[in-house]
Amino acid sequence: MTANDALVTFRGVQKTYDGTSLVVRDLNLDIQRGEFLSLLGPSGSGKTTTLMMLAGFESPTAGEISLGGVPITRTPPHKRNFGMVFQNYALFPHMTVADNIAYPLTVRKLGQSEREAKVKRALDMVQMGAMGARFPAQLSGGQQQRVALARALVFDPQLVLMDEPLGALDKQLREHMQIELKALHRRLGVTFVYVTHDQAEALTMSDRVAVFSDGRIQQIDRVDCLYETPVNRFVASFVGDNAVLDATVHTTTGEHCEVRMPNGALLRGVNVNRANVGDRVQCSVRPERIELAEAGSANTLPGQVMDVIYFGDHLRLRCQMGAEAEVMVKLALNHPAVPTPGHTVHLHAPPQHMRVYL
Template sequence: MTTSSALVTFTGVQKTYDGNTLVVRDLNLEIQKGEFLSLLGPSGSGKTTTLMMLAGFESPTSGEIALNGVPITRTPPHKRNFGMVFQNYALFPHMTVADNIAYPLTVRKLDKNEIDTKVKRALDMVQMGHMGQRYPSQMSGGQQQRVALARALVFDPQLVLMDEPLGALDKQLREHMQIELKALHRSLGVTFVYVTHDQSEALTMSDRVAVFNEGVIQQIDQVDRLYETPANRFVAGFVGDNSVLDARVIHNNGDTCEVQLADGTHLHGVNVNHAQVGDTVQCSVRPERIAVVDAGHSAGNRVAATISDVIYFGDHLRLRCQVPEQPEMSVKVPLQHLGHMQAGQTVHLHLPPTHLRVYR
């Protein structure tokens, strides 16, 4: 038994399919009751395998999964009482919407009156109260996804697992459903575990995000901290846009350091991974944290760059800038710069030391 207050605990969980490659390696994870946790990462990072082990469709090669402190590693899926929503909806085409939603209750042998009451409540929950007698083929993708969600929630599960559930929807509908899902989670207080490779989706909806790469959680954090203070190069590059400069450390001040670029420019930044003098490092800064300043601007931490392109994004401009012997930098600037910036122009960029993060 564990003394943890977590709803779900993964302890030392590993998974291999071939006996050689670990798809998930030494996973230790606590999922808190009532939270919206997203598992985020590229294809093959282990996030879906983790979800499938939690659902019971895959078994860990080693380690233990516990629910409320009780091991469930060998409990079959249908006895875990978790709601599941997949990308392909998995609705029964020959059943009405109401019968699809009622299916988990029928399997649990509830009486008809109770089933009708719960189905009505679930339909209302996803704003489809008037569509119970339709068939899946008569509905749009977004409506089918709501039916799948209602079916996952109808039997009051303590945990709802979702695997890329909005992946098949168009951008506008997907963004609308993200907001609805977040509101639904807030009103129900059920624990949601959500797999996605879409970083903006994870940031929009979650309380916390676990970033996976190569079978390991690289960082698990609240969304603002994940974005503002990435723990390593991978998280910085995978979550959100990033401008990167290659440099060498010339002074180490513990939590901060001074670096030198190839053209001799000196910059100060946050020494995230305790880089030492002489180390080759990447300096990372969010495009919206970079400011275009006058040539005579007194503050340090400036680089001179040449604009290679100005892109209009509607609510801001994106400058693509070239610094000598560096990867291309992206800079977000307000619309008042429209018409004042053009390709070929030299600009001076201020990189605030508190937002310039230095990674080994």
């Protein structure tokens, strides 16, 4: 997709609250029409400030935000016509569910019959058709979240902004709502921009994810690319689990390099940041990519099994690699030879899945 297809563009956007430290630094971002984009990052990384600038609740210190090619940096929030869903739902407690959902339509002065038809459609959309007469206090957290979502969608916005909307729900309900939200997005084709610090949530729901750290986007990519090919140490460590080992670059050949481990072993991997011979680096492998191998196999290190942990759908081996960090290995429940604690195992990291970072 090109920038011309983008619904929203950020160009050179910065934000500071105190005039010295930048919360958002030189942000350039294209949000495509109809996509589900998640802004993912730890607290203080700039993701929520970015969403609030898009919503109009915060103003950029520098740069320009455009909608469909038209600058909206100085357009007030109520004229941007975006749906918004907050973590705390922000429902009016004295209004019924139907009146809460109708509120954006009332503000826009729609007639009663059109209002009622749109509210009914929005209630059905979130599977709460029979609950229009109830009050928020009579609803569970998950039901209140559905009402907040229906209110954000009822006036057919071209963009829906969500700030950690599932954060207050318990794990099972949150996972259920993730699947429902994704299905709803696919059905409606509306552009969703979703802020979260939960990487599993971002991977489950999004078409693309922008990973924030220190006010910058570290990587923006499709979820599979983000998980399989992180561009730096931060993204590798923040998105998913990793086995991480320190090493020194021994040789380099094109996109690959050979690294020397503290025990003298040589391993081969992808030289992500073009490290040079002698550079100290971190080697990163996803736990599900590590295989149990025979002693002496290529790209293999010995480790001692400290623990075997049952995770329901898989097993994890906690292994001590010499004097270095512990490494987690994922194994299928039906793995033919699960070692027991105290045993020495030989862990093979396939070169194409071992990523070497400066």
